[in-house]
Amino acid sequence: MNExxxxxxxxxxxxxxxxxxxxxxxxxxxxxxxxxxxxxxxKMLLAAMTGFAVAYxxxxxxxxxxxxxxxxxLFALIVAFGSITLKLxxxxxxxxxxxxxxxxxxxxxxxxxxxPGPSVGKFSIPYLKDLPVLGPMFFDQNAIFYFAVLVVLAxxxxxxxxxxxxxxxxxxxxxxxxxxxxxxxxxxxxxxTLLGGALVGVAGAAYSLGIKIGWSENHTAGLGWIALAIxxxxxxxxxxxxxxxxxxxxxKALATVFxxxxxxxxxxxxxxxxxVLMIVVLLLVSSDWVVRAAAWLPPRLRGPFLRLxxxxxxxxxxxxxxxx
Amino acid sequence: xxxxxxxxxxxxxxxxxxxxxxxxxLLLAFGADPRTALEAVWQGAFGSQDRILSTVAFWVPLxxxxxxxxxxxxxxxxxxxxxxxxxxxxxxxxxxxxxFKDQPAWVLIPLEILxxxxxxxxxxxxxxxxxxxxxxxxxxxxxxxxxxxxxxxNYLISGPWQPPEGGSFRxxxxxxxxxxxxxxxxxxxxxxxxxxxxxxxxxxxxxxxNTTWGLKLKALGRNPRxxxxxxxxxxxxxxxxxxxxxxxxxxxxxxxxxSWFDSLRQSISGGIGFLALLxxxxxxxxxxWVPFVAFFFSAVLQGSITxxxxxxxxxxxxxxxxxxLVLFTLLFGDLNxxxxxxxxxxxx
Numbered sequence: 001m002n003e004x005x006x007x008x009x010x011x012x013x014x015x016x017x018x019x020x021x022x023x024x025x026x027x028x029x030x031x032x033x034x035x036x037x038x039x040x041x042x043k044m045l046l047a048a049m050t051g052f053a054v055a056y057x058x059x060x061x062x063x064x065x066x067x068x069x070x071x072x073x074l075f076a077l078i079v080a081f082g083s084i085t086l087k088l089x090x091x092x093x094x095x096x097x098x099x100x101x102x103x104x105x106x107x108x109x110x111x112x113x114x115x116p117g118p119s120v121g122k123f124s125i126p127y128l129k130d131l132p133v134l135g136p137m138f139f140d141q142n143a144i145f146y147f148a149v150l151v152v153l154a155x156x157x158x159x160x161x162x163x164x165x166x167x168x169x170x171x172x173x174x175x176x177x178x179x180x181x182x183x184x185x186x187x188x189x190x191x192x193t194l195l196g197g198a199l200v201g202v203a204g205a206a207y208s209l210g211i212k213i214g215w216s217e218n219h220t221a222g223l224g225w226i227a228l229a230i231x232x233x234x235x236x237x238x239x240x241x242x243x244x245x246x247x248x249x250x251x252k253a254l255a256t257v258f259x260x261x262x263x264x265x266x267x268x269x270x271x272x273x274x275x276v277l278m279i280v281v282l283l284l285v286s287s288d289w290v291v292r293a294a295a296w297l298p299p300r301l302r303g304p305f306l307r308l309x310x311x312x313x314x315x316x317x318x319x320x321x322x323x324x
Numbered sequence: 325x326x327x328x329x330x331x332x333x334x335x336x337x338x339x340x341x342x343x344x345x346x347x348x349x350l351l352l353a354f355g356a357d358p359r360t361a362l363e364a365v366w367q368g369a370f371g372s373q374d375r376i377l378s379t380v381a382f383w384v385p386l387x388x389x390x391x392x393x394x395x396x397x398x399x400x401x402x403x404x405x406x407x408x409x410x411x412x413x414x415x416x417x418x419x420x421x422x423x424f425k426d427q428p429a430w431v432l433i434p435l436e437i438l439x440x441x442x443x444x445x446x447x448x449x450x451x452x453x454x455x456x457x458x459x460x461x462x463x464x465x466x467x468x469x470x471x472x473x474x475x476x477x478n479y480l481i482s483g484p485w486q487p488p489e490g491g492s493f494r495x496x497x498x499x500x501x502x503x504x505x506x507x508x509x510x511x512x513x514x515x516x517x518x519x520x521x522x523x524x525x526x527x528x529x530x531x532x533x534n535t536t537w538g539l540k541l542k543a544l545g546r547n548p549r550x551x552x553x554x555x556x557x558x559x560x561x562x563x564x565x566x567x568x569x570x571x572x573x574x575x576x577x578x579x580x581x582x583s584w585f586d587s588l589r590q591s592i593s594g595g596i597g598f599l600a601l602l603x604x605x606x607x608x609x610x611x612x613w614v615p616f617v618a619f620f621f622s623a624v625l626q627g628s629i630t631x632x633x634x635x636x637x638x639x640x641x642x643x644x645x646x647x648x649l650v651l652f653t654l655l656f657g658d659l660n661x662x663x664x665x666x667x668x669x670x671x672x
Binding site: 038078081082086088091092093095096097099100102103104106107110222225228229232268271272275276278279282283286287288289 | 350402404454457458459460461463464465467468469471472475476478479598601602605637638640641643644646647648650651654655
């Protein structure tokens, strides 16, 4: 493998992971506010279909993204209404919506399959793009990549560096305390569930308008579930989530590359990688084994190691808040 | 009877009416006549003896899965991996059918069924152990394992188990007649599968309703913490519930291979595992309702295949109807919940 090929692979990894980064950030925001929106997979499918169909019909990718965001927000509204207002089981509603979104995308998209359509183009940053290696990887990328980076950084800044972000985390961490400080917990939860849902919708459209352009049945299937797992792996932090997204993007891109270049290894082996990785990664961040393994480390390294690996969900994640 | 109380009595069927209206609107948007569509669905599900038997044959594995899910739901587990457990059951049955192919039917069929149950239980056990010993939520392990099961199927079909005339991605060569469950009147329905299903249903109903184990399961599902304090080992109950559910799903998978098809196919599960989750939710976790809801779902899905053949409309319409129906029932099915909501809104 020469250097050019490696750079090509790396830049493809980074592009592959852009929609995942957006989806992970969206769900991270939702879960930080204390709501689990399990409908990701179906929502992304329907948003990917809607985004492409609208962009195809109107010949405008912007309208495509807008429509996808609305679909994402609509699904999120159903989850929010069911779980916050009606106090129903969040997992049940999310799961039903997952299946429904997948069926709806197949039905509504039946006349849009395998059509050539508009797509988001490259966006080169002058001068920086001529840098060796880094240039083609980061500064000569699809516009979706820049948007994803922007979303991740903005979400991180909002969550951890602003006052409203503190209230947002409060709603998911200690809703009673946040309420005592004057935050309308349920109103905040509604808002961030909708915002997160809209972002996930955008992620779906990013896939069908920028990565694998067009629409076919089950276009993004599985991506939403992977995003949900990355949210956990990312410890409910957008930046760590983005790193997780790149890790998963890498396994996907590597599978494609190896299929073309390595003979004798079954295609299925590589398709299995992301799912094996999903289990391994979740084991790593949530099981006690890590704690036991840390006991073998020198005491000085123990703390940083555990902080690096272990994560804890927002305390009131999935717990309804009763205002009284 | 006043109008109000009449409406309240009528309320439980409101989600059904709303879902049908939703589907009718979709059909109209696609330029199809809802009445013709409904007729096509009815014809597809019950139009002839053959169609009815097909609907029943689809219903059997769906009900197997739904019965299994009753156990895991009672224990408070979200066994989404049931789809994969069913696929593993199909693989287990196929393995037995291919390995012992020279045996007579009365040896082969029990072997196939046993292999299917063990394979399904194995896949469920992985999920259960990942939960009890690794704290990985069963939703994620189940999904990953489902996808791994699909990949494993594709590998076996295109590799070790491919038909002698060369690999296709479609399926294995048809199994010997002795390996298949005896079918009724050249349909896809096997009376033997119905016998097994009845036994499984009775066993599950007794387990849930009349045993200490069922009671422990309920305690675990309602409140894991206090169940633990009362001495219910959540790990053991989780594992047994998952194992039994996996075995049930495995049985469903065996029926798919040995009676619905005659070989291992690529899309062997047909989404039945996921559908079974909807069945149990719509049955409101009551086991007596499960077979009826499952039957309704089978009719809708079988009917929508005919709908696609007749009108060129995508058969996912059946999936939309079942999904919308469960969603509306969850959201608006419980009138008391809505009343409480209105009351609290007035108080604020």
